[in-house]
Amino acid sequence: MKSHLIRRLCRSGAIALVLCCATAARAEPDGQMPKVWFSMGAISSPAGHQSWDTLFYQPDGTWPSYMDHVTTVGILTQALVKIPDADLAKVVARLKAKHVALGIEMLAQAYDASGCGGGVEGYFPTDQVATLAAKLKRAGAEVGYIAMDEPLWFGHYYSGKNACDSSIDNVAERVAKDLNEYLKVFPDAIVGEAEPFPSITDQPTWKEDYRHWMTAFHAKVGKPLAFTDVDINWGVQRWPSSLQQVADFARDVDLPLGIIYNAGPPPASMTNQAWLDAAVRNFTHIENTLHVVPQWAVFSSWEKYPGHALTDSYGPGEDYVLKQYLSLHR
Known part of the structure:
Protein backbone atom coordinates (compact mmCIF):
# COMPACT_ATOMS: atom_id res chain seq x y z
CA MET A 1 0.00 0.00 0.00
CA GLY A 31 19.42 -5.74 -4.63
CA GLN A 32 23.20 -5.87 -4.92
CA MET A 33 24.52 -9.38 -5.39
CA PRO A 34 26.83 -10.63 -2.64
CA LYS A 35 30.54 -10.76 -3.32
CA VAL A 36 31.66 -14.27 -4.22
CA TRP A 37 34.56 -16.13 -2.59
CA PHE A 38 35.39 -19.32 -4.52
CA SER A 39 37.79 -21.69 -2.78
CA MET A 40 39.92 -23.93 -4.99
CA GLY A 41 40.22 -26.67 -2.37
CA ALA A 42 42.06 -29.93 -3.11
CA ILE A 43 45.34 -29.69 -4.96
CA SER A 44 46.97 -33.14 -4.63
CA SER A 45 44.28 -35.56 -5.79
CA PRO A 46 43.94 -36.16 -9.56
CA ALA A 47 40.48 -34.55 -9.62
CA GLY A 48 41.58 -31.60 -7.52
CA HIS A 49 44.74 -31.02 -9.55
CA GLN A 50 42.82 -31.05 -12.83
CA SER A 51 40.76 -28.05 -11.70
CA TRP A 52 43.92 -26.09 -10.91
CA ASP A 53 45.45 -27.17 -14.21
CA THR A 54 42.39 -26.10 -16.20
CA LEU A 55 42.07 -22.66 -14.60
CA PHE A 56 45.68 -21.70 -14.04
CA TYR A 57 48.42 -23.89 -15.46
CA GLN A 58 47.46 -24.51 -19.07
CA PRO A 59 48.57 -21.83 -21.55
CA ASP A 60 45.43 -19.97 -22.64
CA GLY A 61 43.41 -22.31 -20.44
CA THR A 62 39.69 -22.23 -19.88
CA TRP A 63 38.15 -19.36 -17.92
CA PRO A 64 34.44 -20.18 -17.56
CA SER A 65 32.02 -17.26 -17.76
CA TYR A 66 30.76 -17.83 -14.20
CA MET A 67 34.25 -17.04 -12.93
CA ASP A 68 33.68 -13.46 -14.07
CA HIS A 69 31.30 -13.14 -11.09
CA VAL A 70 33.96 -14.25 -8.59
CA THR A 71 35.43 -11.51 -6.40
CA THR A 72 38.08 -13.65 -4.71
CA VAL A 73 39.67 -17.03 -5.31
CA GLY A 74 40.64 -18.57 -1.99
CA ILE A 75 43.66 -20.79 -1.37
CA LEU A 76 43.94 -22.88 1.78
CA THR A 77 47.15 -22.70 3.77
CA GLN A 78 47.43 -26.46 3.30
CA ALA A 79 47.36 -26.00 -0.49
CA LEU A 80 49.71 -23.02 -0.40
CA VAL A 81 52.31 -25.16 1.39
CA LYS A 82 52.18 -27.78 -1.38
CA ILE A 83 51.98 -25.70 -4.54
CA PRO A 84 55.35 -25.30 -6.35
CA ASP A 85 56.67 -21.78 -6.82
CA ALA A 86 56.37 -21.95 -10.62
CA ASP A 87 52.72 -23.01 -10.42
CA LEU A 88 51.92 -20.36 -7.83
CA ALA A 89 53.31 -17.70 -10.17
CA LYS A 90 50.90 -18.94 -12.86
CA VAL A 91 47.98 -18.70 -10.45
CA VAL A 92 48.95 -15.16 -9.48
CA ALA A 93 49.38 -14.06 -13.10
CA ARG A 94 46.01 -15.49 -14.16
CA LEU A 95 44.12 -13.88 -11.30
CA LYS A 96 45.71 -10.52 -12.06
CA ALA A 97 44.84 -10.84 -15.75
CA LYS A 98 41.22 -11.61 -14.85
CA HIS A 99 41.03 -8.89 -12.14
CA VAL A 100 40.17 -11.42 -9.43
CA ALA A 101 41.56 -10.96 -5.92
CA LEU A 102 43.68 -13.59 -4.21
CA GLY A 103 42.42 -14.71 -0.81
CA ILE A 104 44.42 -16.72 1.72
CA GLU A 105 42.48 -19.08 4.00
CA MET A 106 44.76 -18.83 7.00
CA LEU A 107 45.61 -20.93 10.03
CA ALA A 108 46.04 -17.82 12.11
CA GLN A 109 46.92 -18.67 15.71
CA ALA A 110 50.55 -18.90 16.77
CA TYR A 111 51.92 -21.83 18.74
CA ASP A 112 53.97 -20.98 21.82
CA ALA A 113 56.30 -22.69 24.26
CA SER A 114 53.38 -23.95 26.37
CA GLY A 115 52.69 -26.63 23.76
CA CYS A 116 48.98 -25.99 23.52
CA GLY A 117 47.39 -25.91 20.08
CA GLY A 118 49.13 -29.02 18.77
CA GLY A 119 46.77 -30.80 16.40
CA VAL A 120 44.06 -28.20 17.05
CA GLU A 121 42.44 -26.57 14.03
CA GLY A 122 43.62 -23.07 13.17
CA TYR A 123 47.12 -23.08 14.73
CA PHE A 124 50.29 -22.63 12.66
CA PRO A 125 53.94 -21.83 13.44
CA THR A 126 54.79 -18.16 12.99
CA ASP A 127 58.04 -18.89 11.12
CA GLN A 128 56.10 -20.95 8.58
CA VAL A 129 53.65 -18.10 8.05
CA ALA A 130 56.66 -15.91 7.24
CA THR A 131 57.85 -18.55 4.76
CA LEU A 132 54.48 -18.54 2.99
CA ALA A 133 54.39 -14.74 2.86
CA ALA A 134 57.82 -14.75 1.22
CA LYS A 135 56.69 -17.45 -1.21
CA LEU A 136 53.71 -15.34 -2.28
CA LYS A 137 55.93 -12.29 -2.66
CA ARG A 138 58.34 -14.22 -4.93
CA ALA A 139 55.37 -15.25 -7.08
CA GLY A 140 54.41 -11.60 -7.57
CA ALA A 141 51.22 -11.94 -5.54
CA GLU A 142 49.05 -9.17 -4.22
CA VAL A 143 47.05 -10.65 -1.36
CA GLY A 144 43.66 -8.96 -1.32
CA TYR A 145 41.99 -10.85 1.51
CA ILE A 146 42.88 -13.09 4.42
CA ALA A 147 40.23 -15.30 6.04
CA MET A 148 41.26 -16.76 9.41
CA ASP A 149 40.20 -20.26 10.40
CA GLU A 150 37.87 -19.92 13.42
CA PRO A 151 40.28 -18.29 15.88
CA LEU A 152 37.71 -17.26 18.49
CA TRP A 153 36.16 -20.71 18.67
CA PHE A 154 39.33 -22.81 18.75
CA GLY A 155 41.31 -20.33 20.82
CA HIS A 156 38.77 -19.36 23.46
CA TYR A 157 35.86 -21.82 23.60
CA TYR A 158 37.30 -25.15 22.43
CA SER A 159 38.03 -27.49 25.34
CA GLY A 160 39.29 -30.65 23.63
CA LYS A 161 42.75 -32.18 23.52
CA ASN A 162 45.61 -29.62 23.57
CA ALA A 163 43.17 -26.72 23.96
CA CYS A 164 44.88 -23.43 24.81
CA ASP A 165 41.87 -22.12 26.77
CA SER A 166 43.02 -18.63 25.87
CA SER A 167 41.44 -15.44 27.01
CA ILE A 168 39.98 -13.40 24.17
CA ASP A 169 42.88 -10.95 24.49
CA ASN A 170 45.36 -13.82 24.21
CA VAL A 171 43.62 -15.11 21.08
CA ALA A 172 44.06 -11.65 19.57
CA GLU A 173 47.76 -11.67 20.57
CA ARG A 174 48.33 -15.09 18.96
CA VAL A 175 46.50 -14.02 15.82
CA ALA A 176 48.45 -10.76 15.61
CA LYS A 177 51.75 -12.62 15.86
CA ASP A 178 50.97 -14.79 12.81
CA LEU A 179 49.05 -12.16 10.86
CA ASN A 180 51.88 -9.67 11.19
CA GLU A 181 54.06 -11.94 9.01
CA TYR A 182 51.57 -11.46 6.16
CA LEU A 183 50.83 -7.80 6.86
CA LYS A 184 54.53 -6.87 6.82
CA VAL A 185 54.57 -8.03 3.20
CA PHE A 186 50.96 -7.27 2.23
CA PRO A 187 49.90 -4.33 4.43
CA ASP A 188 46.73 -3.60 2.46
CA ALA A 189 45.25 -7.09 2.86
CA ILE A 190 41.70 -7.08 4.22
CA VAL A 191 41.39 -9.49 7.16
CA GLY A 192 38.29 -11.39 8.26
CA GLU A 193 37.50 -14.79 9.66
CA ALA A 194 35.16 -17.78 9.69
CA GLU A 195 33.51 -19.04 12.88
CA PRO A 196 31.28 -22.08 13.56
CA PHE A 197 27.57 -21.69 14.22
CA PRO A 198 25.45 -22.63 16.19
CA SER A 199 28.54 -23.38 18.33
CA ILE A 200 29.17 -19.67 18.91
CA THR A 201 25.56 -18.65 19.54
CA ASP A 202 25.24 -21.53 22.02
CA GLN A 203 27.62 -19.68 24.35
CA PRO A 204 25.61 -17.69 26.94
CA THR A 205 27.80 -14.56 26.67
CA TRP A 206 28.57 -14.79 22.96
CA LYS A 207 27.49 -11.26 22.04
CA GLU A 208 29.62 -9.66 24.73
CA ASP A 209 32.47 -12.01 23.84
CA TYR A 210 32.23 -11.16 20.16
CA ARG A 211 32.30 -7.43 20.82
CA HIS A 212 35.34 -8.00 23.04
CA TRP A 213 36.96 -10.06 20.25
CA MET A 214 36.40 -7.34 17.65
CA THR A 215 37.89 -4.70 19.97
CA ALA A 216 40.87 -6.87 20.96
CA PHE A 217 41.55 -7.81 17.34
CA HIS A 218 41.61 -4.16 16.26
CA ALA A 219 43.89 -3.22 19.16
CA LYS A 220 46.42 -6.01 18.60
CA VAL A 221 46.41 -6.18 14.78
CA GLY A 222 45.99 -2.50 14.01
CA LYS A 223 43.04 -2.86 11.66
CA PRO A 224 39.40 -3.84 12.20
CA LEU A 225 37.95 -7.25 11.63
CA ALA A 226 36.55 -6.82 8.12
CA PHE A 227 34.06 -9.71 7.87
CA THR A 228 32.88 -12.92 9.53
CA ASP A 229 31.91 -15.99 7.51
CA VAL A 230 29.29 -18.24 9.09
CA ASP A 231 30.36 -21.90 8.98
CA ILE A 232 27.07 -23.70 9.60
CA ASN A 233 26.76 -27.10 11.25
CA TRP A 234 23.93 -28.30 9.00
CA GLY A 235 23.27 -31.32 11.19
CA VAL A 236 22.05 -29.17 14.10
CA GLN A 237 18.35 -28.44 13.68
CA ARG A 238 18.53 -25.02 15.33
CA TRP A 239 20.96 -23.62 12.74
CA PRO A 240 18.32 -21.33 11.16
CA SER A 241 17.67 -19.52 14.44
CA SER A 242 21.42 -19.29 15.06
CA LEU A 243 21.92 -17.76 11.63
CA GLN A 244 19.19 -15.20 12.29
CA GLN A 245 20.85 -14.28 15.58
CA VAL A 246 24.28 -13.73 14.04
CA ALA A 247 22.80 -11.85 11.07
CA ASP A 248 21.00 -9.47 13.47
CA PHE A 249 24.14 -9.08 15.56
CA ALA A 250 26.33 -8.38 12.52
CA ARG A 251 23.90 -5.69 11.41
CA ASP A 252 23.93 -4.12 14.89
CA VAL A 253 27.75 -3.92 15.03
CA ASP A 254 28.17 -3.10 11.32
CA LEU A 255 30.15 -6.27 10.60
CA PRO A 256 29.97 -7.56 7.00
CA LEU A 257 28.61 -11.11 7.03
CA GLY A 258 29.52 -14.05 4.83
CA ILE A 259 27.88 -17.47 4.67
CA ILE A 260 29.69 -20.63 3.59
CA TYR A 261 27.33 -22.40 1.22
CA ASN A 262 27.88 -26.14 1.32
CA ALA A 263 26.34 -29.22 2.96
CA GLY A 264 27.11 -31.48 5.90
CA PRO A 265 29.18 -34.66 6.02
CA PRO A 266 27.69 -37.08 3.47
CA PRO A 267 26.49 -40.52 4.59
CA ALA A 268 27.97 -43.48 2.75
CA SER A 269 24.86 -43.80 0.59
CA MET A 270 24.97 -40.18 -0.62
CA THR A 271 26.25 -39.35 -4.10
CA ASN A 272 28.27 -36.34 -5.13
CA GLN A 273 25.27 -34.92 -7.02
CA ALA A 274 22.98 -35.38 -4.02
CA TRP A 275 25.47 -33.52 -1.80
CA LEU A 276 25.70 -30.64 -4.27
CA ASP A 277 21.90 -30.47 -4.50
CA ALA A 278 21.74 -30.32 -0.70
CA ALA A 279 24.10 -27.33 -0.79
CA VAL A 280 21.81 -25.63 -3.31
CA ARG A 281 18.76 -26.28 -1.11
CA ASN A 282 20.64 -24.77 1.84
CA PHE A 283 21.42 -21.44 0.20
CA THR A 284 17.95 -21.28 -1.38
CA HIS A 285 16.32 -21.75 2.04
CA ILE A 286 18.59 -19.15 3.63
CA GLU A 287 17.99 -16.43 1.06
CA ASN A 288 14.42 -17.15 -0.12
CA THR A 289 12.81 -18.43 3.10
CA LEU A 290 14.87 -16.96 5.94
CA HIS A 291 15.53 -13.80 3.89
CA VAL A 292 19.13 -13.62 5.04
CA VAL A 293 21.34 -12.38 2.21
CA PRO A 294 25.01 -12.03 3.14
CA GLN A 295 27.58 -9.58 1.88
CA TRP A 296 29.80 -12.55 0.97
CA ALA A 297 28.70 -15.86 -0.56
CA VAL A 298 31.47 -18.38 0.11
CA PHE A 299 31.78 -21.62 -1.88
CA SER A 300 34.04 -24.10 -0.15
CA SER A 301 33.93 -27.68 1.10
CA TRP A 302 36.04 -29.77 3.46
CA GLU A 303 33.93 -32.88 2.96
CA LYS A 304 34.38 -35.87 0.65
CA TYR A 305 32.28 -34.08 -1.95
CA PRO A 306 32.76 -32.56 -4.39
CA GLY A 307 36.52 -33.00 -4.03
CA HIS A 308 37.38 -30.62 -6.86
CA ALA A 309 36.53 -27.12 -7.97
CA LEU A 310 35.46 -27.46 -11.62
CA THR A 311 32.96 -29.71 -13.37
CA ASP A 312 34.91 -31.98 -15.71
CA SER A 313 35.47 -35.65 -16.50
CA TYR A 314 35.52 -36.34 -12.75
CA GLY A 315 31.93 -35.10 -12.44
CA PRO A 316 30.26 -31.96 -11.07
CA GLY A 317 32.52 -29.77 -8.96
CA GLU A 318 32.10 -26.88 -6.54
CA ASP A 319 31.24 -24.69 -9.52
CA TYR A 320 27.89 -26.51 -9.76
CA VAL A 321 26.77 -24.79 -6.54
CA LEU A 322 28.12 -21.44 -7.69
CA LYS A 323 26.30 -21.64 -11.03
CA GLN A 324 23.02 -22.45 -9.30
CA TYR A 325 23.58 -19.51 -6.97
CA LEU A 326 24.15 -17.17 -9.88
CA SER A 327 20.91 -18.42 -11.41
CA LEU A 328 19.08 -17.56 -8.19
CA HIS A 329 20.38 -14.00 -8.35
CA ARG A 330 19.89 -13.63 -12.06
Whole structure:
Protein backbone atom coordinates (compact mmCIF):
# COMPACT_ATOMS: atom_id res chain seq x y z
CA MET A 1 0.00 0.00 0.00
CA LYS A 2 2.83 2.38 0.88
CA SER A 3 4.54 1.82 -2.49
CA HIS A 4 1.27 2.52 -4.39
CA LEU A 5 0.89 5.81 -2.50
CA ILE A 6 4.44 6.82 -3.40
CA ARG A 7 3.82 6.09 -7.07
CA ARG A 8 0.60 8.19 -7.09
CA LEU A 9 2.37 11.11 -5.44
CA CYS A 10 5.27 10.81 -7.86
CA ARG A 11 2.89 11.35 -10.77
CA SER A 12 1.70 14.69 -9.30
CA GLY A 13 4.51 16.85 -10.70
CA ALA A 14 8.17 17.16 -11.61
CA ILE A 15 9.39 18.36 -8.21
CA ALA A 16 7.35 15.76 -6.38
CA LEU A 17 8.64 13.15 -8.81
CA VAL A 18 12.25 13.90 -7.90
CA LEU A 19 11.60 13.99 -4.16
CA CYS A 20 9.27 11.01 -3.93
CA CYS A 21 11.18 8.70 -6.24
CA ALA A 22 14.30 9.39 -4.19
CA THR A 23 12.32 8.31 -1.12
CA ALA A 24 11.09 5.19 -2.95
CA ALA A 25 14.66 4.26 -3.90
CA ARG A 26 15.77 4.47 -0.27
CA ALA A 27 12.83 2.36 0.84
CA GLU A 28 13.69 -0.50 -1.50
CA PRO A 29 16.64 -2.90 -0.88
CA ASP A 30 19.57 -2.23 -3.17
CA GLY A 31 19.42 -5.74 -4.63
CA GLN A 32 23.20 -5.87 -4.92
CA MET A 33 24.52 -9.38 -5.39
CA PRO A 34 26.83 -10.63 -2.64
CA LYS A 35 30.54 -10.76 -3.32
CA VAL A 36 31.66 -14.27 -4.22
CA TRP A 37 34.56 -16.13 -2.59
CA PHE A 38 35.39 -19.32 -4.52
CA SER A 39 37.79 -21.69 -2.78
CA MET A 40 39.92 -23.93 -4.99
CA GLY A 41 40.22 -26.67 -2.37
CA ALA A 42 42.06 -29.93 -3.11
CA ILE A 43 45.34 -29.69 -4.96
CA SER A 44 46.97 -33.14 -4.63
CA SER A 45 44.28 -35.56 -5.79
CA PRO A 46 43.94 -36.16 -9.56
CA ALA A 47 40.48 -34.55 -9.62
CA GLY A 48 41.58 -31.60 -7.52
CA HIS A 49 44.74 -31.02 -9.55
CA GLN A 50 42.82 -31.05 -12.83
CA SER A 51 40.76 -28.05 -11.70
CA TRP A 52 43.92 -26.09 -10.91
CA ASP A 53 45.45 -27.17 -14.21
CA THR A 54 42.39 -26.10 -16.20
CA LEU A 55 42.07 -22.66 -14.60
CA PHE A 56 45.68 -21.70 -14.04
CA TYR A 57 48.42 -23.89 -15.46
CA GLN A 58 47.46 -24.51 -19.07
CA PRO A 59 48.57 -21.83 -21.55
CA ASP A 60 45.43 -19.97 -22.64
CA GLY A 61 43.41 -22.31 -20.44
CA THR A 62 39.69 -22.23 -19.88
CA TRP A 63 38.15 -19.36 -17.92
CA PRO A 64 34.44 -20.18 -17.56
CA SER A 65 32.02 -17.26 -17.76
CA TYR A 66 30.76 -17.83 -14.20
CA MET A 67 34.25 -17.04 -12.93
CA ASP A 68 33.68 -13.46 -14.07
CA HIS A 69 31.30 -13.14 -11.09
CA VAL A 70 33.96 -14.25 -8.59
CA THR A 71 35.43 -11.51 -6.40
CA THR A 72 38.08 -13.65 -4.71
CA VAL A 73 39.67 -17.03 -5.31
CA GLY A 74 40.64 -18.57 -1.99
CA ILE A 75 43.66 -20.79 -1.37
CA LEU A 76 43.94 -22.88 1.78
CA THR A 77 47.15 -22.70 3.77
CA GLN A 78 47.43 -26.46 3.30
CA ALA A 79 47.36 -26.00 -0.49
CA LEU A 80 49.71 -23.02 -0.40
CA VAL A 81 52.31 -25.16 1.39
CA LYS A 82 52.18 -27.78 -1.38
CA ILE A 83 51.98 -25.70 -4.54
CA PRO A 84 55.35 -25.30 -6.35
CA ASP A 85 56.67 -21.78 -6.82
CA ALA A 86 56.37 -21.95 -10.62
CA ASP A 87 52.72 -23.01 -10.42
CA LEU A 88 51.92 -20.36 -7.83
CA ALA A 89 53.31 -17.70 -10.17
CA LYS A 90 50.90 -18.94 -12.86
CA VAL A 91 47.98 -18.70 -10.45
CA VAL A 92 48.95 -15.16 -9.48
CA ALA A 93 49.38 -14.06 -13.10
CA ARG A 94 46.01 -15.49 -14.16
CA LEU A 95 44.12 -13.88 -11.30
CA LYS A 96 45.71 -10.52 -12.06
CA ALA A 97 44.84 -10.84 -15.75
CA LYS A 98 41.22 -11.61 -14.85
CA HIS A 99 41.03 -8.89 -12.14
CA VAL A 100 40.17 -11.42 -9.43
CA ALA A 101 41.56 -10.96 -5.92
CA LEU A 102 43.68 -13.59 -4.21
CA GLY A 103 42.42 -14.71 -0.81
CA ILE A 104 44.42 -16.72 1.72
CA GLU A 105 42.48 -19.08 4.00
CA MET A 106 44.76 -18.83 7.00
CA LEU A 107 45.61 -20.93 10.03
CA ALA A 108 46.04 -17.82 12.11
CA GLN A 109 46.92 -18.67 15.71
CA ALA A 110 50.55 -18.90 16.77
CA TYR A 111 51.92 -21.83 18.74
CA ASP A 112 53.97 -20.98 21.82
CA ALA A 113 56.30 -22.69 24.26
CA SER A 114 53.38 -23.95 26.37
CA GLY A 115 52.69 -26.63 23.76
CA CYS A 116 48.98 -25.99 23.52
CA GLY A 117 47.39 -25.91 20.08
CA GLY A 118 49.13 -29.02 18.77
CA GLY A 119 46.77 -30.80 16.40
CA VAL A 120 44.06 -28.20 17.05
CA GLU A 121 42.44 -26.57 14.03
CA GLY A 122 43.62 -23.07 13.17
CA TYR A 123 47.12 -23.08 14.73
CA PHE A 124 50.29 -22.63 12.66
CA PRO A 125 53.94 -21.83 13.44
CA THR A 126 54.79 -18.16 12.99
CA ASP A 127 58.04 -18.89 11.12
CA GLN A 128 56.10 -20.95 8.58
CA VAL A 129 53.65 -18.10 8.05
CA ALA A 130 56.66 -15.91 7.24
CA THR A 131 57.85 -18.55 4.76
CA LEU A 132 54.48 -18.54 2.99
CA ALA A 133 54.39 -14.74 2.86
CA ALA A 134 57.82 -14.75 1.22
CA LYS A 135 56.69 -17.45 -1.21
CA LEU A 136 53.71 -15.34 -2.28
CA LYS A 137 55.93 -12.29 -2.66
CA ARG A 138 58.34 -14.22 -4.93
CA ALA A 139 55.37 -15.25 -7.08
CA GLY A 140 54.41 -11.60 -7.57
CA ALA A 141 51.22 -11.94 -5.54
CA GLU A 142 49.05 -9.17 -4.22
CA VAL A 143 47.05 -10.65 -1.36
CA GLY A 144 43.66 -8.96 -1.32
CA TYR A 145 41.99 -10.85 1.51
CA ILE A 146 42.88 -13.09 4.42
CA ALA A 147 40.23 -15.30 6.04
CA MET A 148 41.26 -16.76 9.41
CA ASP A 149 40.20 -20.26 10.40
CA GLU A 150 37.87 -19.92 13.42
CA PRO A 151 40.28 -18.29 15.88
CA LEU A 152 37.71 -17.26 18.49
CA TRP A 153 36.16 -20.71 18.67
CA PHE A 154 39.33 -22.81 18.75
CA GLY A 155 41.31 -20.33 20.82
CA HIS A 156 38.77 -19.36 23.46
CA TYR A 157 35.86 -21.82 23.60
CA TYR A 158 37.30 -25.15 22.43
CA SER A 159 38.03 -27.49 25.34
CA GLY A 160 39.29 -30.65 23.63
CA LYS A 161 42.75 -32.18 23.52
CA ASN A 162 45.61 -29.62 23.57
CA ALA A 163 43.17 -26.72 23.96
CA CYS A 164 44.88 -23.43 24.81
CA ASP A 165 41.87 -22.12 26.77
CA SER A 166 43.02 -18.63 25.87
CA SER A 167 41.44 -15.44 27.01
CA ILE A 168 39.98 -13.40 24.17
CA ASP A 169 42.88 -10.95 24.49
CA ASN A 170 45.36 -13.82 24.21
CA VAL A 171 43.62 -15.11 21.08
CA ALA A 172 44.06 -11.65 19.57
CA GLU A 173 47.76 -11.67 20.57
CA ARG A 174 48.33 -15.09 18.96
CA VAL A 175 46.50 -14.02 15.82
CA ALA A 176 48.45 -10.76 15.61
CA LYS A 177 51.75 -12.62 15.86
CA ASP A 178 50.97 -14.79 12.81
CA LEU A 179 49.05 -12.16 10.86
CA ASN A 180 51.88 -9.67 11.19
CA GLU A 181 54.06 -11.94 9.01
CA TYR A 182 51.57 -11.46 6.16
CA LEU A 183 50.83 -7.80 6.86
CA LYS A 184 54.53 -6.87 6.82
CA VAL A 185 54.57 -8.03 3.20
CA PHE A 186 50.96 -7.27 2.23
CA PRO A 187 49.90 -4.33 4.43
CA ASP A 188 46.73 -3.60 2.46
CA ALA A 189 45.25 -7.09 2.86
CA ILE A 190 41.70 -7.08 4.22
CA VAL A 191 41.39 -9.49 7.16
CA GLY A 192 38.29 -11.39 8.26
CA GLU A 193 37.50 -14.79 9.66
CA ALA A 194 35.16 -17.78 9.69
CA GLU A 195 33.51 -19.04 12.88
CA PRO A 196 31.28 -22.08 13.56
CA PHE A 197 27.57 -21.69 14.22
CA PRO A 198 25.45 -22.63 16.19
CA SER A 199 28.54 -23.38 18.33
CA ILE A 200 29.17 -19.67 18.91
CA THR A 201 25.56 -18.65 19.54
CA ASP A 202 25.24 -21.53 22.02
CA GLN A 203 27.62 -19.68 24.35
CA PRO A 204 25.61 -17.69 26.94
CA THR A 205 27.80 -14.56 26.67
CA TRP A 206 28.57 -14.79 22.96
CA LYS A 207 27.49 -11.26 22.04
CA GLU A 208 29.62 -9.66 24.73
CA ASP A 209 32.47 -12.01 23.84
CA TYR A 210 32.23 -11.16 20.16
CA ARG A 211 32.30 -7.43 20.82
CA HIS A 212 35.34 -8.00 23.04
CA TRP A 213 36.96 -10.06 20.25
CA MET A 214 36.40 -7.34 17.65
CA THR A 215 37.89 -4.70 19.97
CA ALA A 216 40.87 -6.87 20.96
CA PHE A 217 41.55 -7.81 17.34
CA HIS A 218 41.61 -4.16 16.26
CA ALA A 219 43.89 -3.22 19.16
CA LYS A 220 46.42 -6.01 18.60
CA VAL A 221 46.41 -6.18 14.78
CA GLY A 222 45.99 -2.50 14.01
CA LYS A 223 43.04 -2.86 11.66
CA PRO A 224 39.40 -3.84 12.20
CA LEU A 225 37.95 -7.25 11.63
CA ALA A 226 36.55 -6.82 8.12
CA PHE A 227 34.06 -9.71 7.87
CA THR A 228 32.88 -12.92 9.53
CA ASP A 229 31.91 -15.99 7.51
CA VAL A 230 29.29 -18.24 9.09
CA ASP A 231 30.36 -21.90 8.98
CA ILE A 232 27.07 -23.70 9.60
CA ASN A 233 26.76 -27.10 11.25
CA TRP A 234 23.93 -28.30 9.00
CA GLY A 235 23.27 -31.32 11.19
CA VAL A 236 22.05 -29.17 14.10
CA GLN A 237 18.35 -28.44 13.68
CA ARG A 238 18.53 -25.02 15.33
CA TRP A 239 20.96 -23.62 12.74
CA PRO A 240 18.32 -21.33 11.16
CA SER A 241 17.67 -19.52 14.44
CA SER A 242 21.42 -19.29 15.06
CA LEU A 243 21.92 -17.76 11.63
CA GLN A 244 19.19 -15.20 12.29
CA GLN A 245 20.85 -14.28 15.58
CA VAL A 246 24.28 -13.73 14.04
CA ALA A 247 22.80 -11.85 11.07
CA ASP A 248 21.00 -9.47 13.47
CA PHE A 249 24.14 -9.08 15.56
CA ALA A 250 26.33 -8.38 12.52
CA ARG A 251 23.90 -5.69 11.41
CA ASP A 252 23.93 -4.12 14.89
CA VAL A 253 27.75 -3.92 15.03
CA ASP A 254 28.17 -3.10 11.32
CA LEU A 255 30.15 -6.27 10.60
CA PRO A 256 29.97 -7.56 7.00
CA LEU A 257 28.61 -11.11 7.03
CA GLY A 258 29.52 -14.05 4.83
CA ILE A 259 27.88 -17.47 4.67
CA ILE A 260 29.69 -20.63 3.59
CA TYR A 261 27.33 -22.40 1.22
CA ASN A 262 27.88 -26.14 1.32
CA ALA A 263 26.34 -29.22 2.96
CA GLY A 264 27.11 -31.48 5.90
CA PRO A 265 29.18 -34.66 6.02
CA PRO A 266 27.69 -37.08 3.47
CA PRO A 267 26.49 -40.52 4.59
CA ALA A 268 27.97 -43.48 2.75
CA SER A 269 24.86 -43.80 0.59
CA MET A 270 24.97 -40.18 -0.62
CA THR A 271 26.25 -39.35 -4.10
CA ASN A 272 28.27 -36.34 -5.13
CA GLN A 273 25.27 -34.92 -7.02
CA ALA A 274 22.98 -35.38 -4.02
CA TRP A 275 25.47 -33.52 -1.80
CA LEU A 276 25.70 -30.64 -4.27
CA ASP A 277 21.90 -30.47 -4.50
CA ALA A 278 21.74 -30.32 -0.70
CA ALA A 279 24.10 -27.33 -0.79
CA VAL A 280 21.81 -25.63 -3.31
CA ARG A 281 18.76 -26.28 -1.11
CA ASN A 282 20.64 -24.77 1.84
CA PHE A 283 21.42 -21.44 0.20
CA THR A 284 17.95 -21.28 -1.38
CA HIS A 285 16.32 -21.75 2.04
CA ILE A 286 18.59 -19.15 3.63
CA GLU A 287 17.99 -16.43 1.06
CA ASN A 288 14.42 -17.15 -0.12
CA THR A 289 12.81 -18.43 3.10
CA LEU A 290 14.87 -16.96 5.94
CA HIS A 291 15.53 -13.80 3.89
CA VAL A 292 19.13 -13.62 5.04
CA VAL A 293 21.34 -12.38 2.21
CA PRO A 294 25.01 -12.03 3.14
CA GLN A 295 27.58 -9.58 1.88
CA TRP A 296 29.80 -12.55 0.97
CA ALA A 297 28.70 -15.86 -0.56
CA VAL A 298 31.47 -18.38 0.11
CA PHE A 299 31.78 -21.62 -1.88
CA SER A 300 34.04 -24.10 -0.15
CA SER A 301 33.93 -27.68 1.10
CA TRP A 302 36.04 -29.77 3.46
CA GLU A 303 33.93 -32.88 2.96
CA LYS A 304 34.38 -35.87 0.65
CA TYR A 305 32.28 -34.08 -1.95
CA PRO A 306 32.76 -32.56 -4.39
CA GLY A 307 36.52 -33.00 -4.03
CA HIS A 308 37.38 -30.62 -6.86
CA ALA A 309 36.53 -27.12 -7.97
CA LEU A 310 35.46 -27.46 -11.62
CA THR A 311 32.96 -29.71 -13.37
CA ASP A 312 34.91 -31.98 -15.71
CA SER A 313 35.47 -35.65 -16.50
CA TYR A 314 35.52 -36.34 -12.75
CA GLY A 315 31.93 -35.10 -12.44
CA PRO A 316 30.26 -31.96 -11.07
CA GLY A 317 32.52 -29.77 -8.96
CA GLU A 318 32.10 -26.88 -6.54
CA ASP A 319 31.24 -24.69 -9.52
CA TYR A 320 27.89 -26.51 -9.76
CA VAL A 321 26.77 -24.79 -6.54
CA LEU A 322 28.12 -21.44 -7.69
CA LYS A 323 26.30 -21.64 -11.03
CA GLN A 324 23.02 -22.45 -9.30
CA TYR A 325 23.58 -19.51 -6.97
CA LEU A 326 24.15 -17.17 -9.88
CA SER A 327 20.91 -18.42 -11.41
CA LEU A 328 19.08 -17.56 -8.19
CA HIS A 329 20.38 -14.00 -8.35
CA ARG A 330 19.89 -13.63 -12.06
